[in-house]
Amino acid sequence: MAQKPSIPKGTRDFSPEEMAKRNYIFDTIRSVYKVYGFREIETPAMENLSTLMGKYGEEGDKLLFRILNSGNALKGVNRDEIHDMDPAHFANLVCDRGLRYDLTVPFARFVVQHKNDLTFPFKRFQIQPVWRADRPQKGRYREFFQCDADVIGSDSLLHEVELVQIIDEVFTRLNIRVAILLNNRKLLTAIGRHFGIEQITDLTVAIDKLDKIGWEGVKAELLTKGLREGIIDALAPVITLEGSIPEKVAVLKELFGEDEVGKKGLEEVSFIFDTLGLVPLNNEVRLDLSLARGLDYYTGTIFEVKALDTQIGSITGGGRYDDLTGVFGEKGMSGVGISFGADRIFDVLNTLDLYPKGITSTTKVMFVNFGDQEVRKIIPILSELRNKGIVAELYPDNAKLKKQMSYADSLHIPYVAFVGEEEMQSGTVTLKDMSSGAQVTLSGDEIVARLSD
Numbered sequence: 001m002a003q004k005p006s007i008p009k010g011t012r013d014f015s016p017e018e019m020a021k022r023n024y025i026f027d028t029i030r031s032v033y034k035v036y037g038f039r040e041i042e043t044p045a046m047e048n049l050s051t052l053m054g055k056y057g058e059e060g061d062k063l064l065f066r067i068l069n070s071g072n073a074l075k076g077v078n079r080d081e082i083h084d085m086d087p088a089h090f091a092n093l094v095c096d097r098g099l100r101y102d103l104t105v106p107f108a109r110f111v112v113q114h115k116n117d118l119t120f121p122f123k124r125f126q127i128q129p130v131w132r133a134d135r136p137q138k139g140r141y142r143e144f145f146q147c148d149a150d151v152i153g154s155d156s157l158l159h160e161v162e163l164v165q166i167i168d169e170v171f172t173r174l175n176i177r178v179a180i181l182l183n184n185r186k187l188l189t190a191i192g193r194h195f196g197i198e199q200i201t202d203l204t205v206a207i208d209k210l211d212k213i214g215w216e217g218v219k220a221e222l223l224t225k226g227l228r229e230g231i232i233d234a235l236a237p238v239i240t241l242e243g244s245i246p247e248k249v250a251v252l253k254e255l256f257g258e259d260e261v262g263k264k265g266l267e268e269v270s271f272i273f274d275t276l277g278l279v280p281l282n283n284e285v286r287l288d289l290s291l292a293r294g295l296d297y298y299t300g301t302i303f304e305v306k307a308l309d310t311q312i313g314s315i316t317g318g319g320r321y322d323d324l325t326g327v328f329g330e331k332g333m334s335g336v337g338i339s340f341g342a343d344r345i346f347d348v349l350n351t352l353d354l355y356p357k358g359i360t361s362t363t364k365v366m367f368v369n370f371g372d373q374e375v376r377k378i379i380p381i382l383s384e385l386r387n388k389g390i391v392a393e394l395y396p397d398n399a400k401l402k403k404q405m406s407y408a409d410s411l412h413i414p415y416v417a418f419v420g421e422e423e424m425q426s427g428t429v430t431l432k433d434m435s436s437g438a439q440v441t442l443s444g445d446e447i448v449a450r451l452s453d
Helices: 016-035 057-062 079-084 087-094 104-113 158-173 185-194 200-207 210-224 229-239 245-256 260-276 324-328 342-352 372-387 401-410 421-426 444-451
Strands: 046-048 066-068 095-099 122-131 143-152 178-184 284-287 301-307 314-321 335-341 365-367 392-394 415-418 428-433 439-443
Touching (some): 046 104, 104 143, 143 342, 158 335, 185 200, 185 229, 185 245, 185 260, 245 260, 260 301, 372 392, 372 444
Protein backbone atom coordinates (compact mmCIF):
# COMPACT_ATOMS: atom_id res chain seq x y z
CA MET A 1 0.00 0.00 0.00
CA ALA A 2 1.34 3.44 -0.95
CA GLN A 3 2.17 5.72 1.97
CA LYS A 4 -0.32 8.50 2.49
CA PRO A 5 1.29 11.82 1.50
CA SER A 6 1.90 14.38 4.24
CA ILE A 7 3.87 17.53 5.01
CA PRO A 8 6.20 18.25 7.95
CA LYS A 9 4.58 19.38 11.19
CA GLY A 10 4.46 23.15 11.50
CA THR A 11 4.12 23.71 7.75
CA ARG A 12 1.02 24.28 5.61
CA ASP A 13 -0.30 24.02 2.07
CA PHE A 14 -2.30 26.97 0.73
CA SER A 15 -5.15 26.66 -1.74
CA PRO A 16 -5.78 29.25 -4.50
CA GLU A 17 -8.40 30.91 -2.28
CA GLU A 18 -5.97 31.06 0.63
CA MET A 19 -3.24 32.42 -1.60
CA ALA A 20 -5.58 35.21 -2.74
CA LYS A 21 -6.07 36.12 0.93
CA ARG A 22 -2.35 35.94 1.70
CA ASN A 23 -1.48 38.08 -1.31
CA TYR A 24 -4.00 40.63 -0.06
CA ILE A 25 -1.92 40.83 3.15
CA PHE A 26 1.42 40.95 1.33
CA ASP A 27 0.20 43.56 -1.16
CA THR A 28 -1.19 45.75 1.64
CA ILE A 29 2.07 45.67 3.60
CA ARG A 30 4.19 46.12 0.45
CA SER A 31 2.18 49.17 -0.66
CA VAL A 32 2.55 50.89 2.74
CA TYR A 33 6.29 50.18 2.85
CA LYS A 34 6.71 51.73 -0.59
CA VAL A 35 4.81 54.89 0.41
CA TYR A 36 7.40 55.40 3.17
CA GLY A 37 10.33 55.04 0.77
CA PHE A 38 11.42 51.47 1.53
CA ARG A 39 12.93 49.38 -1.29
CA GLU A 40 12.66 45.61 -1.68
CA ILE A 41 15.48 43.04 -1.51
CA GLU A 42 15.72 39.24 -1.24
CA THR A 43 18.30 36.98 0.42
CA PRO A 44 18.85 33.19 0.13
CA ALA A 45 16.73 30.75 2.14
CA MET A 46 19.91 29.25 3.57
CA GLU A 47 22.83 31.06 5.15
CA ASN A 48 26.19 29.91 6.45
CA LEU A 49 25.80 28.79 10.07
CA SER A 50 28.62 31.18 10.95
CA THR A 51 26.25 33.98 9.88
CA LEU A 52 23.36 32.73 12.03
CA MET A 53 24.90 31.25 15.18
CA GLY A 54 25.25 33.45 18.24
CA LYS A 55 22.91 36.17 16.97
CA TYR A 56 19.66 35.06 18.65
CA GLY A 57 20.83 34.02 22.10
CA GLU A 58 21.20 30.49 23.43
CA GLU A 59 17.49 29.66 23.05
CA GLY A 60 17.36 31.02 19.51
CA ASP A 61 20.39 28.99 18.45
CA LYS A 62 18.57 25.82 19.53
CA LEU A 63 15.76 26.62 17.08
CA LEU A 64 17.96 26.86 13.99
CA PHE A 65 17.27 24.29 11.27
CA ARG A 66 20.65 22.97 10.15
CA ILE A 67 21.29 21.58 6.66
CA LEU A 68 23.41 18.42 6.42
CA ASN A 69 26.54 18.96 4.35
CA SER A 70 26.27 17.50 0.86
CA GLY A 71 28.37 14.53 -0.19
CA ASN A 72 30.01 12.49 2.57
CA ALA A 73 28.93 14.57 5.56
CA LEU A 74 30.67 12.21 7.99
CA LYS A 75 34.07 12.51 6.35
CA GLY A 76 36.63 13.32 9.02
CA VAL A 77 34.22 12.50 11.88
CA ASN A 78 35.29 9.80 14.33
CA ARG A 79 32.39 7.40 13.91
CA ASP A 80 33.17 5.52 17.12
CA GLU A 81 32.54 8.71 19.08
CA ILE A 82 29.25 9.66 17.39
CA HIS A 83 27.00 7.79 19.85
CA ASP A 84 28.59 9.55 22.83
CA MET A 85 28.72 12.94 21.16
CA ASP A 86 26.60 15.90 22.24
CA PRO A 87 23.89 16.39 19.54
CA ALA A 88 24.73 20.08 19.13
CA HIS A 89 28.42 19.31 18.71
CA PHE A 90 27.64 16.59 16.17
CA ALA A 91 25.39 18.98 14.22
CA ASN A 92 28.20 21.53 14.06
CA LEU A 93 30.55 18.90 12.64
CA VAL A 94 28.26 17.77 9.81
CA CYS A 95 26.39 21.01 9.02
CA ASP A 96 27.83 24.34 7.90
CA ARG A 97 24.62 25.89 6.58
CA GLY A 98 21.17 26.53 8.01
CA LEU A 99 17.75 27.87 7.09
CA ARG A 100 17.37 31.51 8.05
CA TYR A 101 15.74 32.10 11.46
CA ASP A 102 14.64 35.62 10.62
CA LEU A 103 15.28 38.29 7.98
CA THR A 104 17.20 40.75 10.18
CA VAL A 105 20.51 38.91 10.56
CA PRO A 106 20.66 38.05 6.83
CA PHE A 107 19.92 41.72 6.17
CA ALA A 108 22.88 42.76 8.35
CA ARG A 109 25.07 40.35 6.41
CA PHE A 110 23.71 41.81 3.14
CA VAL A 111 24.51 45.36 4.23
CA VAL A 112 28.11 44.56 5.14
CA GLN A 113 28.65 42.47 2.03
CA HIS A 114 27.20 45.12 -0.32
CA LYS A 115 27.97 48.32 1.62
CA ASN A 116 29.89 49.90 -1.27
CA ASP A 117 26.82 49.64 -3.49
CA LEU A 118 24.32 51.09 -0.99
CA THR A 119 23.33 54.64 -0.07
CA PHE A 120 22.88 55.26 3.66
CA PRO A 121 20.63 55.48 5.50
CA PHE A 122 19.40 52.41 3.66
CA LYS A 123 15.66 51.66 3.89
CA ARG A 124 14.79 48.12 2.83
CA PHE A 125 11.81 45.83 3.02
CA GLN A 126 11.76 42.08 2.53
CA ILE A 127 8.87 39.58 2.34
CA GLN A 128 10.14 35.99 2.50
CA PRO A 129 9.73 32.76 4.52
CA VAL A 130 11.80 31.89 7.61
CA TRP A 131 12.15 28.65 9.57
CA ARG A 132 12.33 27.81 13.29
CA ALA A 133 12.55 24.37 14.92
CA ASP A 134 9.88 25.34 17.42
CA ARG A 135 7.01 23.26 18.82
CA PRO A 136 4.05 23.79 16.47
CA GLN A 137 0.88 25.19 18.02
CA LYS A 138 -1.91 27.61 17.14
CA GLY A 139 -0.37 30.71 15.60
CA ARG A 140 3.16 29.26 15.78
CA TYR A 141 4.64 27.46 12.77
CA ARG A 142 8.02 26.05 11.78
CA GLU A 143 7.81 27.69 8.37
CA PHE A 144 6.26 31.13 8.12
CA PHE A 145 6.57 34.42 6.29
CA GLN A 146 7.96 37.63 7.72
CA CYS A 147 7.41 41.04 6.20
CA ASP A 148 10.34 43.17 7.39
CA ALA A 149 11.20 46.83 7.07
CA ASP A 150 14.53 48.17 8.38
CA VAL A 151 16.48 51.39 8.27
CA ILE A 152 20.22 51.05 8.79
CA GLY A 153 22.92 53.70 8.96
CA SER A 154 21.01 56.21 11.11
CA ASP A 155 20.30 56.55 14.83
CA SER A 156 17.52 59.12 14.38
CA LEU A 157 14.44 58.34 16.49
CA LEU A 158 12.29 59.69 13.65
CA HIS A 159 12.61 56.20 12.16
CA GLU A 160 10.92 54.72 15.24
CA VAL A 161 8.12 57.25 14.85
CA GLU A 162 7.76 56.35 11.17
CA LEU A 163 7.65 52.61 11.90
CA VAL A 164 4.81 53.13 14.39
CA GLN A 165 2.93 55.05 11.69
CA ILE A 166 3.52 52.18 9.24
CA ILE A 167 2.18 49.66 11.76
CA ASP A 168 -0.88 51.81 12.38
CA GLU A 169 -1.52 52.29 8.64
CA VAL A 170 -1.16 48.60 7.75
CA PHE A 171 -3.60 47.41 10.41
CA THR A 172 -6.02 50.23 9.60
CA ARG A 173 -6.08 49.09 5.96
CA LEU A 174 -6.53 45.47 7.07
CA ASN A 175 -9.34 46.57 9.43
CA ILE A 176 -7.69 44.85 12.44
CA ARG A 177 -7.90 46.64 15.79
CA VAL A 178 -4.55 46.40 17.57
CA ALA A 179 -2.57 47.67 20.53
CA ILE A 180 0.92 48.88 19.59
CA LEU A 181 3.24 48.21 22.54
CA LEU A 182 6.57 50.03 22.97
CA ASN A 183 9.39 49.68 25.45
CA ASN A 184 13.11 50.39 25.51
CA ARG A 185 15.94 48.00 26.36
CA LYS A 186 17.73 50.87 28.15
CA LEU A 187 14.79 51.07 30.56
CA LEU A 188 15.00 47.34 31.22
CA THR A 189 18.76 47.60 31.75
CA ALA A 190 18.27 50.42 34.26
CA ILE A 191 15.51 48.50 36.04
CA GLY A 192 17.78 45.48 36.26
CA ARG A 193 20.62 47.61 37.67
CA HIS A 194 18.31 49.14 40.27
CA PHE A 195 17.41 45.67 41.54
CA GLY A 196 20.96 44.35 41.33
CA ILE A 197 20.40 42.07 38.33
CA GLU A 198 23.81 41.75 36.68
CA GLN A 199 22.81 39.70 33.61
CA ILE A 200 20.10 41.72 31.83
CA THR A 201 19.39 38.78 29.52
CA ASP A 202 18.24 36.77 32.56
CA LEU A 203 15.56 39.42 33.04
CA THR A 204 14.59 39.94 29.37
CA VAL A 205 14.39 36.23 28.50
CA ALA A 206 12.18 35.56 31.53
CA ILE A 207 9.73 38.46 31.20
CA ASP A 208 9.47 37.88 27.44
CA LYS A 209 7.47 34.78 28.44
CA LEU A 210 5.09 36.71 30.71
CA ASP A 211 2.06 36.30 28.42
CA LYS A 212 2.63 32.54 28.16
CA ILE A 213 3.57 31.54 31.72
CA GLY A 214 2.29 34.42 33.88
CA TRP A 215 4.17 36.21 36.63
CA GLU A 216 4.48 33.08 38.78
CA GLY A 217 6.21 31.31 35.88
CA VAL A 218 8.52 34.30 35.34
CA LYS A 219 9.26 34.36 39.06
CA ALA A 220 10.13 30.66 39.05
CA GLU A 221 12.51 31.14 36.12
CA LEU A 222 14.22 34.14 37.75
CA LEU A 223 14.68 32.12 40.94
CA THR A 224 16.58 29.50 38.92
CA LYS A 225 18.90 32.31 37.76
CA GLY A 226 19.87 33.03 41.36
CA LEU A 227 17.66 36.08 42.04
CA ARG A 228 16.33 36.38 45.57
CA GLU A 229 12.56 36.17 46.05
CA GLY A 230 12.44 39.59 47.72
CA ILE A 231 14.06 41.25 44.70
CA ILE A 232 11.65 39.53 42.31
CA ASP A 233 8.64 40.61 44.39
CA ALA A 234 9.90 44.22 44.39
CA LEU A 235 10.48 44.01 40.62
CA ALA A 236 6.90 42.93 39.82
CA PRO A 237 5.08 46.28 40.37
CA VAL A 238 7.65 48.09 38.21
CA ILE A 239 7.43 45.65 35.29
CA THR A 240 3.61 45.73 35.44
CA LEU A 241 3.40 49.51 36.03
CA GLU A 242 0.07 51.07 34.99
CA GLY A 243 -0.87 54.66 34.17
CA SER A 244 -0.44 57.30 31.47
CA ILE A 245 2.87 57.84 29.68
CA PRO A 246 3.79 60.92 31.80
CA GLU A 247 2.87 59.03 35.00
CA LYS A 248 5.05 56.04 34.06
CA VAL A 249 7.94 58.31 33.05
CA ALA A 250 7.70 60.15 36.38
CA VAL A 251 7.84 56.89 38.38
CA LEU A 252 10.82 55.63 36.38
CA LYS A 253 12.67 58.94 36.61
CA GLU A 254 12.50 58.74 40.39
CA LEU A 255 13.48 55.06 40.36
CA PHE A 256 16.53 55.57 38.12
CA GLY A 257 17.92 58.65 39.82
CA GLU A 258 21.19 59.55 38.04
CA ASP A 259 21.51 56.32 36.09
CA GLU A 260 22.62 57.57 32.65
CA VAL A 261 21.31 54.56 30.76
CA GLY A 262 17.88 54.94 32.36
CA LYS A 263 17.80 58.68 31.68
CA LYS A 264 18.71 58.08 28.03
CA GLY A 265 15.95 55.47 27.71
CA LEU A 266 13.38 57.88 29.15
CA GLU A 267 14.51 60.62 26.73
CA GLU A 268 14.06 58.29 23.78
CA VAL A 269 10.64 57.08 24.91
CA SER A 270 9.45 60.64 25.60
CA PHE A 271 10.60 61.87 22.18
CA ILE A 272 8.81 59.06 20.35
CA PHE A 273 5.51 59.54 22.18
CA ASP A 274 5.68 63.34 21.92
CA THR A 275 6.33 63.17 18.17
CA LEU A 276 3.58 60.61 17.61
CA GLY A 277 1.23 63.13 19.22
CA LEU A 278 1.67 65.32 16.13
CA VAL A 279 -0.02 62.81 13.79
CA PRO A 280 -3.44 61.12 13.89
CA LEU A 281 -3.29 57.41 14.70
CA ASN A 282 -6.15 54.92 14.56
CA ASN A 283 -4.72 52.48 17.10
CA GLU A 284 -3.55 52.96 20.70
CA VAL A 285 0.21 53.11 21.36
CA ARG A 286 1.23 52.06 24.89
CA LEU A 287 4.43 52.06 26.93
CA ASP A 288 4.59 48.49 28.27
CA LEU A 289 7.49 47.82 30.65
CA SER A 290 6.84 44.07 30.55
CA LEU A 291 7.71 44.03 26.85
CA ALA A 292 11.20 42.54 26.47
CA ARG A 293 11.60 40.90 23.04
CA GLY A 294 13.86 37.94 23.81
CA LEU A 295 16.44 38.44 21.05
CA ASP A 296 19.87 39.57 22.24
CA TYR A 297 20.59 42.14 19.55
CA TYR A 298 18.03 44.79 20.57
CA THR A 299 19.54 47.82 22.31
CA GLY A 300 16.91 50.58 22.27
CA THR A 301 13.24 50.89 21.35
CA ILE A 302 11.35 47.60 21.01
CA PHE A 303 7.94 47.08 19.40
CA GLU A 304 5.21 44.49 19.66
CA VAL A 305 1.64 44.45 18.35
CA LYS A 306 -1.32 42.49 19.73
CA ALA A 307 -4.70 41.99 18.06
CA LEU A 308 -7.49 43.20 20.34
CA ASP A 309 -10.36 41.04 19.07
CA THR A 310 -8.75 37.58 19.14
CA GLN A 311 -6.07 35.86 21.22
CA ILE A 312 -3.13 34.83 19.05
CA GLY A 313 0.06 36.39 20.45
CA SER A 314 2.28 38.98 18.83
CA ILE A 315 1.46 39.75 15.17
CA THR A 316 4.23 42.34 14.66
CA GLY A 317 7.51 42.97 16.46
CA GLY A 318 10.86 44.67 16.12
CA GLY A 319 13.26 47.15 17.61
CA ARG A 320 16.47 49.16 17.54
CA TYR A 321 19.84 47.41 17.26
CA ASP A 322 22.92 49.63 17.59
CA ASP A 323 25.63 47.29 16.32
CA LEU A 324 24.18 44.25 14.61
CA THR A 325 26.55 44.65 11.67
CA GLY A 326 29.51 44.68 14.10
CA VAL A 327 29.51 40.88 14.18
CA PHE A 328 30.27 41.02 10.45
CA GLY A 329 33.12 43.50 10.85
CA GLU A 330 31.22 46.78 10.34
CA LYS A 331 31.15 48.55 13.70
CA GLY A 332 28.85 51.33 14.85
CA MET A 333 26.10 51.04 12.20
CA SER A 334 22.80 51.55 13.99
CA GLY A 335 19.52 50.24 12.65
CA VAL A 336 15.86 49.80 13.55
CA GLY A 337 13.20 47.58 12.05
CA ILE A 338 9.86 45.83 12.33
CA SER A 339 8.48 42.53 11.10
CA PHE A 340 4.83 41.74 10.35
CA GLY A 341 3.94 38.11 11.05
CA ALA A 342 1.95 37.41 7.89
CA ASP A 343 0.84 33.94 8.98
CA ARG A 344 -0.61 35.16 12.25
CA ILE A 345 -2.26 38.11 10.48
CA PHE A 346 -3.72 35.56 8.05
CA ASP A 347 -5.18 33.63 11.01
CA VAL A 348 -6.59 36.82 12.57
CA LEU A 349 -8.31 37.87 9.34
CA ASN A 350 -9.75 34.35 8.94
CA THR A 351 -10.96 34.23 12.54
CA LEU A 352 -12.63 37.65 12.35
CA ASP A 353 -13.72 37.28 8.67
CA LEU A 354 -12.28 40.66 7.72
CA TYR A 355 -11.38 40.04 4.07
CA PRO A 356 -12.98 42.30 1.45
CA LYS A 357 -15.81 40.71 -0.52
CA GLY A 358 -14.80 39.03 -3.75
CA ILE A 359 -11.12 38.82 -2.82
CA THR A 360 -10.95 35.11 -3.66
CA SER A 361 -12.68 35.53 -7.02
CA THR A 362 -10.25 35.67 -9.91
CA THR A 363 -12.16 34.89 -13.12
CA LYS A 364 -14.80 37.51 -13.92
CA VAL A 365 -16.46 35.74 -16.84
CA MET A 366 -16.51 32.17 -18.14
CA PHE A 367 -17.59 31.34 -21.68
CA VAL A 368 -19.61 28.15 -22.13
CA ASN A 369 -18.23 25.72 -24.71
CA PHE A 370 -20.90 24.58 -27.22
CA GLY A 371 -18.47 23.22 -29.82
CA ASP A 372 -15.64 24.04 -32.24
CA GLN A 373 -17.48 26.61 -34.34
CA GLU A 374 -18.63 28.54 -31.29
CA VAL A 375 -15.12 28.40 -29.79
CA ARG A 376 -13.69 30.03 -32.94
CA LYS A 377 -16.13 32.90 -32.41
CA ILE A 378 -15.30 33.20 -28.69
CA ILE A 379 -11.49 33.21 -28.88
CA PRO A 380 -11.16 36.74 -30.40
CA ILE A 381 -13.56 38.09 -27.74
CA LEU A 382 -11.55 36.37 -25.01
CA SER A 383 -8.38 37.96 -26.35
CA GLU A 384 -9.93 41.43 -26.33
CA LEU A 385 -11.23 41.00 -22.77
CA ARG A 386 -7.82 39.87 -21.52
CA ASN A 387 -6.10 42.76 -23.30
CA LYS A 388 -8.34 45.05 -21.24
CA GLY A 389 -7.21 43.33 -18.04
CA ILE A 390 -10.49 41.42 -17.56
CA VAL A 391 -9.92 37.90 -16.24
CA ALA A 392 -11.81 35.59 -18.60
CA GLU A 393 -11.73 31.92 -19.42
CA LEU A 394 -13.35 29.38 -21.74
CA TYR A 395 -14.51 26.01 -20.47
CA PRO A 396 -12.13 23.64 -22.27
CA ASP A 397 -14.55 20.84 -23.18
CA ASN A 398 -17.93 20.63 -24.92
CA ALA A 399 -19.43 19.10 -21.79
CA LYS A 400 -23.02 19.09 -20.58
CA LEU A 401 -24.23 22.60 -19.72
CA LYS A 402 -25.00 21.57 -16.11
CA LYS A 403 -21.38 20.54 -15.60
CA GLN A 404 -20.04 23.79 -17.04
CA MET A 405 -22.39 25.92 -14.96
CA SER A 406 -21.49 23.93 -11.84
CA TYR A 407 -17.80 24.72 -12.51
CA ALA A 408 -18.54 28.45 -12.71
CA ASP A 409 -20.69 28.34 -9.59
CA SER A 410 -18.08 26.43 -7.57
CA LEU A 411 -15.42 29.04 -8.41
CA HIS A 412 -17.80 31.93 -7.66
CA ILE A 413 -17.40 33.32 -11.19
CA PRO A 414 -19.80 36.27 -11.32
CA TYR A 415 -20.66 36.11 -15.05
CA VAL A 416 -21.18 33.34 -17.58
CA ALA A 417 -21.25 34.10 -21.34
CA PHE A 418 -23.02 32.05 -24.01
CA VAL A 419 -22.31 31.94 -27.72
CA GLY A 420 -24.73 29.40 -29.17
CA GLU A 421 -26.44 28.96 -32.53
CA GLU A 422 -28.62 32.05 -32.12
CA GLU A 423 -25.71 34.24 -31.02
CA MET A 424 -23.59 32.95 -33.90
CA GLN A 425 -26.21 34.14 -36.39
CA SER A 426 -26.68 37.56 -34.76
CA GLY A 427 -23.01 38.16 -33.89
CA THR A 428 -23.84 38.67 -30.21
CA VAL A 429 -23.05 37.23 -26.77
CA THR A 430 -25.55 36.42 -24.03
CA LEU A 431 -24.19 37.44 -20.63
CA LYS A 432 -25.67 35.99 -17.43
CA ASP A 433 -25.23 37.55 -13.99
CA MET A 434 -24.80 34.54 -11.71
CA SER A 435 -25.97 36.33 -8.57
CA SER A 436 -29.23 37.76 -9.95
CA GLY A 437 -29.86 35.38 -12.83
CA ALA A 438 -30.46 38.32 -15.19
CA GLN A 439 -29.39 37.90 -18.81
CA VAL A 440 -28.58 40.49 -21.49
CA THR A 441 -27.62 40.15 -25.14
CA LEU A 442 -24.58 42.23 -26.14
CA SER A 443 -22.24 42.75 -29.04
CA GLY A 444 -18.56 41.88 -28.67
CA ASP A 445 -17.70 45.54 -27.97
CA GLU A 446 -20.57 45.92 -25.54
CA ILE A 447 -19.54 42.93 -23.44
CA VAL A 448 -16.05 44.39 -23.08
CA ALA A 449 -17.54 47.70 -21.95
CA ARG A 450 -19.97 46.01 -19.55
CA LEU A 451 -17.31 43.86 -17.87
CA SER A 452 -14.89 46.78 -17.64
CA ASP A 453 -17.18 48.54 -15.14
